[in-house]
Amino acid sequence: MVTEEEIEQVSKLMKIDVHDHKEFVEKVHSMINYFDILDSAGVEDEEFTIKDLPLSCLRSDKHIPYEEKLIELLKNYKGTFVRAPKMV
Amino acid sequence: MTKIGLEIHCQLTKLESKLFCPCKANYREYAPNTNICPICMGLPGTLPRLNQKAIEKATMIAMALNCSTPEKIAFFRKNYFYPDLPKNFQITQLNIYGDTSIGGSGMIIVGDKKIRITRIQLEEDPGRLIYEGSSSKNQITLVDYNRAGTPLVEIVTEPDFENPKQVREFLNILSDLLENLDVSDPSLEGAMRADANVSIEGGNKIEIKNIGSFHDLEKAVHFEITRQESLHARDILIAQETRHWDDKRKITISSRSKEEELDYRYFLEGDIPWIIIEKEIHEKLKSEMPESISSKKERYVTKYGIPDQVADVLSSDKFYSDLFDKSDTEKNAKEIANIITTDLMGLVDTKEKRQQSKLESSHLTDLADAIQSGKITRTSAKNALYEIVKSGKKLEQIISEFDLGHVSDEN
Amino acid sequence: MNLKLSALEFVNEVKNGNLSAEDFVSATIERIKKIDGTLHAFLNVNKKAVEQAQLVDKKIKSGKKVGSCFGMPLSVKDNICIKHSKTTCASKMLENFIAPYDATVISKLKEQDAVFVGKVNLDEFAMGLTTEFSAYGPSKNPWNPDYVPGGSSGGSAVSVSAFECVASLGSDTGGSVRNPASFCSVVGFKPTYGLISRYGLISYANSIEQIGPITRTVKDTAFFLNILSGLDPNDNTTINSGNQDFLDGIELGIEGKKIGIIQEMIGEGIDPAVLSATNEAVSKLEGFGAKCETISIDMVKYSVASYYTITATEAGSNLARYDNLRYGYDFPVEGFEFNSYISKARTKFGPEVIRRMILGGFVPSSGHAGKYFLKALKVKSKLTKEVLEAFKKYDYLVAPTVPILPFKIGEKIDDPVALFLVDINTVLANLTGVPSISVPFSISNGLPIGIQLLAKPNDDKSLLKAAYSLESTVKLPDVPI
Numbered sequence: 001m002v003t004e005e006e007i008e009q010v011s012k013l014m015k016i017d018v019h020d021h022k023e024f025v026e027k028v029h030s031m032i033n034y035f036d037i038l039d040s041a042g043v044e045d046e047e048f049t050i051k052d053l054p055l056s057c058l059r060s061d062k063h064i065p066y067e068e069k070l071i072e073l074l075k076n077y078k079g080t081f082v083r084a085p086k087m088v
Numbered sequence: 089m090t091k092i093g094l095e096i097h098c099q100l101t102k103l104e105s106k107l108f109c110p111c112k113a114n115y116r117e118y119a120p121n122t123n124i125c126p127i128c129m130g131l132p133g134t135l136p137r138l139n140q141k142a143i144e145k146a147t148m149i150a151m152a153l154n155c156s157t158p159e160k161i162a163f164f165r166k167n168y169f170y171p172d173l174p175k176n177f178q179i180t181q182l183n184i185y186g187d188t189s190i191g192g193s194g195m196i197i198v199g200d201k202k203i204r205i206t207r208i209q210l211e212e213d214p215g216r217l218i219y220e221g222s223s224s225k226n227q228i229t230l231v232d233y234n235r236a237g238t239p240l241v242e243i244v245t246e247p248d249f250e251n252p253k254q255v256r257e258f259l260n261i262l263s264d265l266l267e268n269l270d271v272s273d274p275s276l277e278g279a280m281r282a283d284a285n286v287s288i289e290g291g292n293k294i295e296i297k298n299i300g301s302f303h304d305l306e307k308a309v310h311f312e313i314t315r316q317e318s319l320h321a322r323d324i325l326i327a328q329e330t331r332h333w334d335d336k337r338k339i340t341i342s343s344r345s346k347e348e349e350l351d352y353r354y355f356l357e358g359d360i361p362w363i364i365i366e367k368e369i370h371e372k373l374k375s376e377m378p379e380s381i382s383s384k385k386e387r388y389v390t391k392y393g394i395p396d397q398v399a400d401v402l403s404s405d406k407f408y409s410d411l412f413d414k415s416d417t418e419k420n421a422k423e424i425a426n427i428i429t430t431d432l433m434g435l436v437d438t439k440e441k442r443q444q445s446k447l448e449s450s451h452l453t454d455l456a457d458a459i460q461s462g463k464i465t466r467t468s469a470k471n472a473l474y475e476i477v478k479s480g481k482k483l484e485q486i487i488s489e490f491d492l493g494h495v496s497d498e499n
Numbered sequence: 500m501n502l503k504l505s506a507l508e509f510v511n512e513v514k515n516g517n518l519s520a521e522d523f524v525s526a527t528i529e530r531i532k533k534i535d536g537t538l539h540a541f542l543n544v545n546k547k548a549v550e551q552a553q554l555v556d557k558k559i560k561s562g563k564k565v566g567s568c569f570g571m572p573l574s575v576k577d578n579i580c581i582k583h584s585k586t587t588c589a590s591k592m593l594e595n596f597i598a599p600y601d602a603t604v605i606s607k608l609k610e611q612d613a614v615f616v617g618k619v620n621l622d623e624f625a626m627g628l629t630t631e632f633s634a635y636g637p638s639k640n641p642w643n644p645d646y647v648p649g650g651s652s653g654g655s656a657v658s659v660s661a662f663e664c665v666a667s668l669g670s671d672t673g674g675s676v677r678n679p680a681s682f683c684s685v686v687g688f689k690p691t692y693g694l695i696s697r698y699g700l701i702s703y704a705n706s707i708e709q710i711g712p713i714t715r716t717v718k719d720t721a722f723f724l725n726i727l728s729g730l731d732p733n734d735n736t737t738i739n740s741g742n743q744d745f746l747d748g749i750e751l752g753i754e755g756k757k758i759g760i761i762q763e764m765i766g767e768g769i770d771p772a773v774l775s776a777t778n779e780a781v782s783k784l785e786g787f788g789a790k791c792e793t794i795s796i797d798m799v800k801y802s803v804a805s806y807y808t809i810t811a812t813e814a815g816s817n818l819a820r821y822d823n824l825r826y827g828y829d830f831p832v833e834g835f836e837f838n839s840y841i842s843k844a845r846t847k848f849g850p851e852v853i854r855r856m857i858l859g860g861f862v863p864s865s866g867h868a869g870k871y872f873l874k875a876l877k878v879k880s881k882l883t884k885e886v887l888e889a890f891k892k893y894d895y896l897v898a899p900t901v902p903i904l905p906f907k908i909g910e911k912i913d914d915p916v917a918l919f920l921v922d923i924n925t926v927l928a929n930l931t932g933v934p935s936i937s938v939p940f941s942i943s944n945g946l947p948i949g950i951q952l953l954a955k956p957n958d959d960k961s962l963l964k965a966a967y968s969l970e971s972t973v974k975l976p977d978v979p980i
Contacts, residue, residue, distance in 0.1 A: 002861070010860040013351060014815060015169050015822070016853055017842045027915055028857050034916050035808055035862070035871055041801045043877035048185065049884075051693075051736070052160060053361040055369055059732065061103055061141035064110035066125035073599045074129070074825050077230065080120045084171035084824050085832040085840040086227035087217070126600050130820050132593070132701040133580045133602060135734050167816050169841060176819035228832065231824070353863040355812060355872070358706030360735055 002029045089290065090313055092255060093247035094305075095283040096262065097240050099213060100145055101272050106237035107212045108136035108179065115234035116276065128237035130174030135359045138163075142239045143190065143363060145271045146210045147370070148377050149241055150191025152265055153205050160364055161210075162188035163357040168350055171231050172214035179357050180242075181209035188362070190241075198258045204246040213238040247285060247293070252310045255284075259302045261381075264404045268381055275439055286312045291326050296340050298332040308333045312340050384409055392421035401429045407442055408432075414449035420456035427452060427459075431470050435477045446480025447473075454483040468492040500526035502662040503977065506571060506719040509665055513559070513569040520559075520570025524552035524614055527572045531616065531663045534980055538639045540657035542577050543585055544617040551614045558612070566612030567726065573608065574664040576655050577618040578625055579710065580699040581605050588701050589633040590623045591847040592821045594828045602699020603731050604668060604710055611726050616664050619654025623849045624818065625670055625703045627651050628678055628921050631912050632851040639908070640682060641978045643945055646905045649679030655713045656683035660978050666714040666723060672704050673806050674900070674925025676711035677937035681900035681949025684939040684975060686966070687713045688720045691956045692932035693738035695724075696731035702817040704810035705736075707929040717938065717967045721745035724959065738957070745960050749967045754788035756894040756965070763799035764898035764924045772943040773899045780940055780950040781897065783972040784965075791897070794889055798882035799927060803919050805882070806926040808862050808875035815859025818852070821845065854915070883931040890933075890955035895965050898924050900937040900949040924951060934959040936966045940973055 004025050011018040018024055069079075077083045103113040109127035112118070127134045143161070150157050162185070167177040181189035191208030215233040243262070249255050259282070263274040274280050282305050287293045296312055299305045316326050331340040379387075385403035388394040394402065402408050408428050415424050436442045455472065458464045464472065464487065475486050486492065500522065504512065512518035528548060535541050545551075555570030575581060578588045580598035582605075587593045601609065608615075622632040630653025631637045638653040640646040641661040648657045652669030656679035659667050669676040671689040680687025689711045700710050712723040724745040731737045758781075765777055781791045823830055823844035830844055848856070862871035889896065902924055911918050928935035933956055937949040950969060954962035 006861070007857060010857050010864070012842075013353075013864070014819075014856050014860040015838065015842045016845045016848065016856060018853065018857070024854065024857060027854055028861070031807070031854070031858055031915050031919075032861065032871075034919065035804045035875075037804045038801060038808070038871065038874040038878060041798070041874065041878050041881070043874060043881050046877035046880050048876055049880045050160075050162075051361045052364050053735065054364045054366070055140060055143060058140035058143070058363070058735075059105075059110070059137045061105050061139050062110060063104045063112045065123075066111065068599065069122070070124050070126070070129065070599065071121040073597070075827070076121070081218070081230035081232060082121070082171075082825055083832050084217075084229040084231055085835040085837045086221075087171070087219075087229055087837050129825065131599070131826075132586070132588075132596065132820070133598070133699045135698055135705075135736075137733065138735060165816055167819060169819065169822065169838075171822075171824060171837065174820065174825065176822060177816055229837070351864050353812070353816070353860070353865075353868075355816070355863055356706075358736075358813065 002032055089288070090250055091247035091287045092249035092309055093285045094245045094249070094255065094258070096243045097281045098243065098266055098272050098274070099279045100142060100239040100241060101276055101279050102270055103139065103141055103145065103239055105139055107139050107142050107210070107239040108237055111237065113238055114276070115238060118234050120232040121234060123234040124236070128174065129233060136179060136357075138360055138363070139239065142210060143365070144373055145269070146190045146208065146241050147365065147373050148269055149266070149271060150194065150208045151374060151377060152269060152380060153191065153194045153196055153208065153243070155191035155194030155205055155208055156187070157191060157365070157370060158187045159366065160188065160362045161190055162362045163360045164354050165357050166352045166354060168352060170214065171229055172217050172236070174215070174233060174236055178212060178214065179360070180211035182354055183207060184354065196258070196261065198254055198261060201248065201250070201254060203248045203258060206244040206246055208244070209242045211240050211242060212236070213240045247287065252306045252313070255309055256306045259305065264381055268378055268406050270378060284309050286316065288313065288316045289320060291316070291320070292328040294326065294328070295330040296333055297330060297343070300333075300335055304333060304335065307338060308340060311338065315340065388425070392417060392425070394422060394425045398425050398429050407436070411447070411449050411452060415456075416453040420453070420460055423456040423460055424452045427455060427469070427473065431473050435474060445477045447477045448480070451476045451483060458483060458487075463487070464492050502526060502530055504665065505715045506665050506722050507716070509571050510567070510569050520552040520555045520614065521549060524570065524572045524616065525549050527616055527664060534661060535663060537644055538641055538657050538661055538980070539636055540619050540638050540654040540661065540663060541574070541617045542587060542589065542620050542635055542654070545615055548572065548614055548616045555612050555614065566610055568608065568611040568613035570612055570614050571665045572616040573613050574617055574619045574655060574658040574667040575605070575615055576621050576652050576667070576669045578621060578670060578701040579605065579668055580701070581615060581618070584618065586618070586701065588624045589621045589635055590849065590852070591634045592823070592827055592845070596826050600699065603696035603733055604727050605699060607726050619658050619667060621654055622651035623852050624701070624814070625651040625672055625675055626814065626851055626855050628674070628918055629911070630654065630679070631908060632849055634849050637908055640905055641980045642684065642905070642942070642947055645907055646946065647682065647908050649682030649901070649905065651675040652713065653679050656680050656685055656687065659683070659685045659713050659715060661980055662978070666712055666719055669711055669713050670700055670708055671711045671929065672708040672810060673922045673929050676713060677900050677925050677935060677949070677951060678921070680713050680937045681939070682905040682947060684942065684947035684949070684978070685713055685715060686717055686720055686939065686970070687711060687937045688724070689928055689935045690724065690728065690959055691738070691934045693736050694740055694934070694959060695727045696729070696734040696737050698731055698733035704813040705817060706813060707809070707932070717936070717963055717970045718746060718749060720936070721749055721963050743960050745963055749963055751964055752787055753784065753965050753968050756789045757892065758784055758789050758791045759794035759889055759893040759896045760791055761799065761896055761898040762793045762795045764902065768920070769899070769902045770904050772904060773902060773948055776941045776943070776948045777899045777950065780969060784897065784969060786972070787968050794893065794896070796882070796885050796889060796927070798878060798885050799923070801878045802882055802926050802930060803923050805875040805878035806922065806930055807858070807919055808871050809879065811855050811859035812863040812872050813859070815856050818856060879930045882927065886927065886931045886933060887955065894954070895962065896953040898951050900924060900951040904943060904946045904948065928953055932956055934962050936962060938966050938969050939975055940969070942976060
């Protein structure tokens with residue numbers, strides 16, 4: 001059971017304005033209901049399988065400056081900063 | 089019963105590159121947004137490239153703090169939105185599937201108190217924010233990502249501290265330790281930051297965030313203890329909350345956050361496999377670790393008969409201990425130690441002075457010899473030292489140049 | 500000009516001097532101009548393609564060493580970064596995003612003198628099965644433009660099937676290469692997880708997705724695998740493929756091999772035409788001397804729920820970076836507070852992406868993680884164990900790629916769970932990391948059916964042998980456009 005309130009909470013968490021909450025409640029509700037099938041999978045005692053890598057395969061500690069002026073290829077403010085809205 | 093716990097963030101400033109990309113770890117010399125690349129900017133399609141040395145150095149820190157070090161470590165995502173976080177998640181470490189962060193429980197002695205370390209984790213620093221515009225209407229946030237991705241080691245302690253003085257002592261020990269391990273320069277601005285939690289009389293734990301320096305940390309803790317004690321004395325309940333340190337007014341303020349408590353939705357970082365640190369590597373790192381401060385002190389006291397307090401000063405400062413250990417300690421250890429901890433100290437009491445100093449261990453050997461053999465007086469030695477630090481000239485030359493070769497002690 | 504050449508045929512013709520890269524690429528561009536108005540496979544056509552082909556021709560004439568692609572025209576799914584090109588992921592959020600770097604697969608193909616004719620359509624951020632969720636309009640199935648081409652790599656499959664390019668790069672998270680390949684009657688391959696670098700693939704569900712080639716023939720897939728596979732320092736999840744030649748021995752056959760028919764994938768809900776095609780494929784495989792029998796993989800029935808729970812969680816995190824501050828579209832920050840700005844900016848995501856992100860915030864959240872996300876991970880684990888166990892007995896597994904025939908555009912778009920279940924046969928390979936391929940097998944009432952083969956991890960070379968054998972038994976008509 002997913003309530004409209006829960007959808008509103010999650011949309012705040014995911015930072016997306018979801019205006020027509022009702023439409024989402026129905027669709028998300030049916031998706032989550034479907035996931036209930038996982039309860040009958042009988043996997044409580046299962047351990048996760050893990051992919052691993054030895055330490056020696058990792059990147060060596062070298063400084064390599066990026067060859068282009070990257071900030072100019074992105075949204076920028078006078079070629080120096082990125083602008084963000086005010087923080088409260 | 090006052091209980092204080094700490095959460096300390098140390099940048100690994102001595103590394104060449106960031107935690108997940110080859111940009112420079114120490115960003116301080118760079119103009120805004122010139123120490124960035126597609127990876128640390130979290131551009132679409134980029135993936136983290138873990139820095140091998142960061143893991144090695146962090147493991148050494150864990151060993152130095154007597155922490156357990158697991159054979160497999162894992163990284164997790166901490167998901168939240170903030171402009172200084174290019175991916176809007178931070179790659180960090182957790183212990184939710186067993187012990188997978190770089191350091192498990194450990195401890196360190198501070199004076200006569202044992203301080204337990206809860207865990208040590210490796211994570212990335214976010215960028216920096218600058219606020220522009222005066223009135224709240226015009227305000228804009230400017231973001232500089234030079235720091236984003238800088239390797240951080242987070243050290244979490246149990247609430248074992250009893251007073252601000254112990255906290256201060258611990259921070260000094262930690263700074264010295266990190267410098268001694270050659271992983272970080274604690275004197276760099278922002279290289280070491282800390283949050284604290286404070287509770288009194290078994291009451292609620294109050295978190296204090298936004299403490300800018302170690303100096304402020306002691307003040308903040310002191311203020312908070314006083315605040316809680318006064319509330320307690322009036323029988324007022326101390327509610328569980330997070331407060332932040334107001335640097336201007338030198339007080340802690342309740343963080344009235346408008347957001348609900350954040351749910352970080354932690355899960356394993358799929359782009360980084362678990363890293364295996366075999367036993368052989370642990371042994372190799374242990375053997376490569378620079379001698380610990382306590383071991384140096386022990387050595388100075390037992391082997392060279394250096395007085396306790398002098399040995400303390402000598403061992404806890406890498407600049408001094410390096411000079412001492414490279415000089416001819418077999419012959420004149422006590423004299424050299426004395427020169428360093430009395431006359432030299434005043435001449436190299438800042439970072440700049442140390443960088444400019446031309447003094448080498450051989451100078452100290454010569455100086456100690458000269459004093460012991462009576463070739464020059466203590467006072468002349470002091471003057472000679474000043475010259476050596478300035479010019480690096482050999483003692484012989486200075487003695488003749490400045491005509492210091494008197495035996496008598498009159499002055 | 501005959502555009503119906505496979506990659507290997509093209510290379511041969513150019514090497515023999517019968518064909519110039521420029522002529523072929525020009526004709527390809529003409530073909531795109533002629534039919535893509537109907538099919539809408541392309542989001543962006545490379546205006547410099549002919550010029551780049553000319554350069555390759557020059558290289559050939561001058562006797563210099565030429566890359567193995569000899570100027571062949573390829574299309575690339577628009578979630579793979581090509582330097583200085585728009586890379587939109589078929590989303591309005593990345594409307595103006597110009598990638599500042601090449602994906603590893605792109606660098607490798609450039610090194611081999613491939614020519615990219617354009618970026619092709621997908622479901623927005625690769626979330627979907629029909630390419631109907633593209634913010635720039637759906638692509639159409641060249642076998643019948645009223646029908647979906649499959650997804651999310653719909654544009655890739657359409658462009659290859661309709662001779663708008665020789666081959667394409669797609670990405671496969673839950674079947675997104677194999678499903679459209681099946682629906683469009685071309686070959687679609689998902690390698691063992693880690694065989695091909697994901698550096699430059701815009702992440703949707705990074706723990707299970709892979710870039711995969713969509714080609715006309717199985718040998719072409721092997722040809723591209725030789726170029727694309729290998730350890731990449733830019734991607735810590737890549738594995739050492741050991742410098743194999745995937746074309747070597749591809750014709751050796753499957754005599755004596757044991758093949759398991761996955762019971763759960765030919766049961767309830769399967770279209771009778773698909774079932775009969777599967778049975779026919781099995782007898783063809785037996786005709787080569789392979790032994791086929793049914794096998795049950797119990798966890799299959801939970802695999803779709805597990806897949807969508809895990810991918811929603813990862814997508815919710817992977818798409819968090821799109822806050823429109825560093826790149827995106829034009830929307831000034833003045834007058835806004837941080838949270839309200841980004842919440843508004845992110846409404847540019849399409850409805851399906853938003854649904855997945857709401858799911859992705861819900862299922863791993865502290866109140867619900869145990870019931871959904873953690874259980875899904877455990878199902879993934881158990882499924883992997885079951886499948887690896889199966890591969891101790893069988894060399895390959897077989898099943899139809901999609902249990903149903905291609906359906907009409909608009910038919911399933913309003914029922915998310917019905918759409919989920921189209922994936923039921925393909926998600927297994929993603930959740931377990933095993934290699935899987937869809938081979939075009941038959942046409943039923945004008946609509947294509949593909950058969951899926953799977954092998955154990957790192958057995959990609961062996962898988963191609965089985966696929967080649969199966970392919971050799973079929974002679975399919977050309978696409979009617």
